[in-house]
Amino acid sequence: MKKGMTDFINKLGLQNASTKTITPQPSTPQTKPQPQPSTPQTKEENNMNRGEELNKVLKALQSGSPDVEAVALISEDGLMVASALPQDLDEIRVGGMSATLLSLGTRSSAELHRGKVEEIIVRGEQGYTVMLNAGRGTLLLVVANNNAKLGLIFFDMHDAIEKIVTIL
DSSP, X not given: OOHHHHHHHHHHTOOOGGGTOOOOOOOOOOOOOOOOOOOOOOHHHHHHHHHHHHHHHHHHHHHTOTTXXXXXXXXXXXXXXXXXXXXXXXXXXXXXXXXXXXXXXXXXXXXXXXXXXXXXXXXXXXXXXXXXXXETTEEEEEEEETXXXXXXXXXXXXXXXXXXXXXX
């Protein structure tokens, strides 16, 4: 073995390199942080997170305007997906009425050759009920008082729908 190689092996603290028995010098052990195993989310946790995210979007829409009294995301068949409704409004009834309004609006629009329904607006003495298609078979419902600026309501609803589509 060449002298340079022998010096190198001795410097490393290895002995008897010719018989392939290698003995390293003791060194201080270095501990590596062990990666934490990631626990995949269960379907229930994922659905809960989506529900929470949807509720945040609806509450932001409701709190963004003092004129908005209630907000709900409802399936086309009247099932509540998420809501920010006051206690005096029953989710089941709101869902059922929304599905009925959609059905009547769709039927009226078809019979009168007006095309696909884009929005439904009901104006009462105390304010407005506005419904827009929110994608994936859902409707965004907003109940606003009679002081509401409908242009701003529509603008805010469209922003909320963009967020809802990414969550759904």
